Amino acid sequence: MSKFIQKITRSQLFLPIVALILVLVFNVIKTPTFFKITIMNGTLYGFIIDIINRASELVILAIGMTVVVASSAGTDISVGAVAAVSAAIICYSLGPSQEAYQVPYLVGISLGLLGGVLCGIWNGFLVAKMKIQPMVATLILYTAGRGIAQLICAGQIIHVEKTDYRLLGSFLPGVPFPTPVFVAILVVFITWAMLRYTALGMYIQAVGINSKAGRLVGINSSMIIFLTYIYCGLCSGISGSIMSSRIAACDANNIGLNYELDAILAVALGGNSLGGGKFSLAGSVIGAITIQALTTSLYAMQVTADQLPIYKAIVVVIIVAIQSSEFKKWFSNLKRKHAIKAEAAS
Template identity: 65%
Template structure:
């Protein structure tokens, strides 16, 4: 009986399915590529597939944090994050080195980063204003920057790929000398911890959930729903800005066409895989993060398993369909029934013995 109730409790936990998905992906790796979990220190830094996954998933984790709050609070998605990260990267690099590739900073590095982030927050506030004040549907409102954002970035860079030829600029997206952990992992962890503190130590998390569950009811109990919606979009802009900094630092350049291309879709997928409802309300940050890591684990897995490039999207699609199906409430109910039948069967056997 005890095992049964524990089993049921585990399977009912909101994190059960996201984590199961990730474990399945990792176990497939263990069978197919035994060296997958091998981590070593190479050249003074951590080296291995697992590190790659966490490192490459960092931008996605940060975006997924912002996206989770957006989804929870407004019941909509922010599809402009990829373009906004390109805008932030373009602002920072343009301020640093100007329209031509160069190795000399024109202004202090930290100031350029802050101004880039400010640009991203302004983009987020623009989205928030359209959605919270003008009551435009989130998908439509963020579609504006989704299309226009790359145009803005292009105007800033004047259509060129601008390189920053300075070793220090690479630190944010690669390694800081002397620290074996890739910097993006550290940044993502910091963003996660700060967000979590903000949500858990204050009532902000609860408020966001309340607004997401029922906007009008929240208003009736005295919450300024519009303000919260405005704030989560501004926060999503900030997250996009931070990942924009990582993206540009990784390649020490800004490519307005390709920086963060299609990453908004992965961010939404991460939220969905994390077991969050896309129509708002209750949310789980941890779920979204597991979702983001699962997506990157999948990509890295397919590379390690030597799937050819033309088949890559097919495999991805199959796995995503699988993950989404096993998370659907209908499927869960079916599994629940199956489980209880099996355990009942087990009980009867025990009685017979």
């Protein structure tokens, strides 16, 4: 039994799951109706549904961030701005008409995703080919991305009046569960299958652990890093399309704002090393849901948007500290000393 418990506690997902459970348990104490789910107009409503729904964009961004961190040992801080660029392209392409889109719906979405991919190509080129430190390389689009989105929108908030544009960010007719959740599940599944059933997952880990050693065994390290940044750009584009669909518009100043920080935190809370190498998609998904659960919880407790970052920072620091290697060493030493004292006393 003790070996089984040790196996569980040593799992990479143990602490992320415990962190999520603690946030949810805290809500049971502070908000008795937190787990209540109701059906209104044929759709599900409740705090839990809202958490899963609102976490969808963050889950998608966290998946892209996970592969980037694993391969390059660096973060892409431009994902929020890239999401805004994709949203701007989509809304500009589809147009404001209530009668019909300027271009077919799928063409507009594809153009937005292509914009995200092009941003990923740019970031990948700077990091993989030009060997610029990832945070510095992606700082360019972090700074300029919203300006690009504003240029596309001519400094205006572009509304898409056609009602079916909202379906991607809300509910499909006759389906009680939010559409973004299905999109997030699809992205997670495709990523998992791609990394599980191809050699790409192994290559990403090998490059992240030691890119020079990877080159010695025939792995094109630069190409692997380049591809992960492209995929991260694609994930940003998907996330931006959902964000835009929720409000049926593109607000370049606010779409994806500060999401890059939450995406990085989701990767860290999921037990992934920010130094590259071994990674866990499931951990990142749990981390993203934990962050959204914390945000929703604080709002439910009447915490204002201005105060939210303070409470969020305190909780995140505690969770990250508990997962750190130094804390684990200190806790192991504490248990060892306690065991020695107990043995001496007996």
